[in-house]
Amino acid sequence: MNPADAFDPLRPRLLRIAYRMLGIVAEAEDVVQEAYLRWHQTDRAAVRDAEAVLVRTVTRLSLDVLKSARVRREEYVGTWLPEPIVDAVEGDDLTLTLMMALERLSPLERAAFLLHDVFGMDFEEVAKAIDRDPAACRQLASRARAHVREARPRFPVSEAQGRELASAFYAASRGGDLRALQGLLAQDVVVYSDGGGKTKAALNPIYGREKTLRLFEGLLRMLEENYSQLVHEGFVDGLPAFVTLEKDGTLQTTALGIEDGQVVAIYVTRNPDKLHAVRGLVKDKLPT
Incomplete structure (x- = not known):
């Protein structure tokens, strides 16, 4: 099977995950492209769940980028905001306000929350994606959820x-x-x-x-x-x-x-x- 046949239908989801992790479209695109190159080199015949493998790859690549990005943001001139995405249908309700709240989390907390609470993965899959046990992932997501809950508007408008x-x-x-x-x-x-x-x-x-x-x-x-x-x-x-x-x-x-x-x-x-x-x-x- 051509590598693109399995990858291309998943690209929008992978881009959403990477963007929510990183807040910069170009960095998210680079991560997804790197995941595609690695997918080319994978023994795809041995892969039972392409989506799980690719989400895992994108998450780990994003964590690597995020660690260095946090250093760059400490040196950033003025306030750092996520790159604005105009009129995009993201498939979740994670607004810019809530993304700002995620900036205060550790990379692992951010990953656990996004994969479980936003993208609907169970904790077994989250654990594989971030290389932690499921119990630790539950704790990470719980801490993140508390921060997000504080930032979520109590009286939203239509x-x-x-x-x-x-x-x-x-x-x-x-x-x-x-x-x-x-x-x-x-x-x-x-x-x-x-x-x-x-x-x-x-x-x-x-x-x-x-x-x-x-x-x-x-x-x-x-x-x-x-x-x-x-x-x-x-x-x-x-x-x-x-x-x-x-x-x-x-x-x-x-x-x-x-x-x-x-x-x-x-x-x-x-x-x-x-x-x-x-x-x-x-x-x-x-x-x-």
């Missing part, structure tokens, strides 16, 4: 409500209606901005409604009202979001964590290294 709030947020923040913006923000809202040292962005998170209002007021004063061009509305990793072309020519995604009708978190990605896929998605709406 898709329609999310779109409506994102549209209202864009209009208020870019049109200078600070009173309307204030009404949209939770008292303890947090702004995360990822420029990666490549573009202007806040180096540290901005906490609280008042500081957030001052941030947008300053941007309006500095760059004038309506300083951005809206090029796409939709979702980023499950959160209501929009894509803009800013006055300085920077492409940017803004995703909103919403709970009980208010914005509790704002995730802004400006690092151009993380926006190649987004640029391709909206290229027809960008100036030539």
Whole structure:
């Protein structure tokens, strides 16, 4: 059998696992490609369950990458956010907010939680994938689950409500209606901005409604009202979001964590290294 015949139908699932582990599309694609090369070299006639073998391979490769990636993220300039995936159907409810919670976990906790709770593998298979016994995997997943539970919104909004709030947020923040913006923000809202040292962005998170209002007021004063061009509305990793072309020519995604009708978190990605896929998605709406 051609190696691709068994591998290609599993590629989307393998990419989802690798991306959820790593948070970077290019790294996930590299991991899956390496798994494909190893699949070529495998005695496939002796393999009873190709999916189990390939998930195991992708997980272990991702763990190797994640260990070195965590060192790089410690040296990262400013806040690190996962690469934004726009309007993708991921087949799970792990939003950007929850992925940020996973960043606080160890690589093994993250793997155990994702494989069991998100991708539905039993602990026997998880144990084989991460080379630990099932009891240890249960403990790892349990610790991870507690972190994720804390980050999961208690009062989530519907898709329609999310779109409506994102549209209202864009209009208020870019049109200078600070009173309307204030009404949209939770008292303890947090702004995360990822420029990666490549573009202007806040180096540290901005906490609280008042500081957030001052941030947008300053941007309006500095760059004038309506300083951005809206090029796409939709979702980023499950959160209501929009894509803009800013006055300085920077492409940017803004995703909103919403709970009980208010914005509790704002995730802004400006690092151009993380926006190649987004640029391709909206290229027809960008100036030539």
